Amino acid sequence: MRSYGQLCSIARALDVVGDRWTLLIVRELLILGPSRFGEIQRGLPGIATNLLTQRLRDLEANGVVIREPAPSATGAPIYRLTERGMALDGVLRELLKWGAPTVPQAPPEAIFQMHWLSQPARFLLKDHRPSEPAAIIRFGTLDDGFDLTAAKGTVAVRPCASDTKPNVGVIGPGPVLVALLQGAIPLELALTNGVRIDGDASALTRVLPPAPDSINVPGQYN
Known part of the structure; x- marks a missing residue:
C-alpha cells in the first residue's frame, strides 16, 4: 500500500482505506459480521482472490480487521472488524448519503445484491x-x-x-x-x-x- 506521505488526517486515513475494494470489504463485514473469506468474496463480485487476500492482510496490519482461527480444525479462519474497524460505520453512512442521489443513474448492467x-x-x-x-x-x-x-x-x-x-x-x-x-x-x-x-x-x-x-x-x- 502506497502512502500519500502527508501529515494530514484525511491523507493518513486514505493510506489505510483508500485503495480500491477496501471500503467495500469493510461494508461486507459491517453487514455480515464475522465472516469467512468466501463469504466476504461472494459480496464482492469481480474481485480477484489474490487481491482480496492482500486487502485483508493490509487491513489486519493496520488494526482494522482481525483474523481469528477457524472454530474447527477443518474450517476456514474468521475475519471480523476491530473496534477501530467498526468506527468506519459512520464514514460509510456519510458515503451512503452522499452517493444515494447517483443510484438512479447507475448503468443497467450494474450488479445488485x-x-x-x-x-x-x-x-x-x-x-x-x-x-x-x-x-x-x-x-x-x-x-x-x-x-x-x-x-x-x-x-x-x-x-x-x-x-x-x-x-x-x-x-x-x-x-x-x-x-x-x-x-x-x-x-x-x-x-x-x-x-x-x-x-x-x-x-x-x-x-x-x-x-x-x-x-x-x-x-x-x-
Missing part, C-alpha cells in the same frame, strides 16, 4: 407504528438478504436467520427497491415494477417513508 440494501434500510426506514407488536420484514432470501425488525419505535437489521419467521417477505429489482426505500415511489407503483411481497403487507408499510404526492421518477417508473 439484496444484502447491500441493509445499510440504507437501517437509516431510511422508521417504525411509524411503535404501539403495535414487533414485526419482521425479510428482504431477499436466506442466501442473500436481511431481516428488518420494527419494534417500539426503532428498526434493527441483521442477516437472515433460518429460525426467524418473518411477517412479510420482499423481493424485487434493485433500482425499484431503492426507490421504494427512499420514498421516491409508493408501494403500489413498486408492485407494478417487479416488487413482490409475501405475507402481511401492513408490516412493510409500517416502516416505509411516505411517498410524494406527485411522482416524477424518470424511466421505468413512469
Whole structure:
C-alpha cells in the first residue's frame, strides 16, 4: 500500500482505506459480521482472490480487521472488524448519503445484491407504528438478504436467520427497491415494477417513508 506521505488526517486515513475494494470489504463485514473469506468474496463480485487476500492482510496490519482461527480444525479462519474497524460505520453512512442521489443513474448492467440494501434500510426506514407488536420484514432470501425488525419505535437489521419467521417477505429489482426505500415511489407503483411481497403487507408499510404526492421518477417508473 502506497502512502500519500502527508501529515494530514484525511491523507493518513486514505493510506489505510483508500485503495480500491477496501471500503467495500469493510461494508461486507459491517453487514455480515464475522465472516469467512468466501463469504466476504461472494459480496464482492469481480474481485480477484489474490487481491482480496492482500486487502485483508493490509487491513489486519493496520488494526482494522482481525483474523481469528477457524472454530474447527477443518474450517476456514474468521475475519471480523476491530473496534477501530467498526468506527468506519459512520464514514460509510456519510458515503451512503452522499452517493444515494447517483443510484438512479447507475448503468443497467450494474450488479445488485439484496444484502447491500441493509445499510440504507437501517437509516431510511422508521417504525411509524411503535404501539403495535414487533414485526419482521425479510428482504431477499436466506442466501442473500436481511431481516428488518420494527419494534417500539426503532428498526434493527441483521442477516437472515433460518429460525426467524418473518411477517412479510420482499423481493424485487434493485433500482425499484431503492426507490421504494427512499420514498421516491409508493408501494403500489413498486408492485407494478417487479416488487413482490409475501405475507402481511401492513408490516412493510409500517416502516416505509411516505411517498410524494406527485411522482416524477424518470424511466421505468413512469
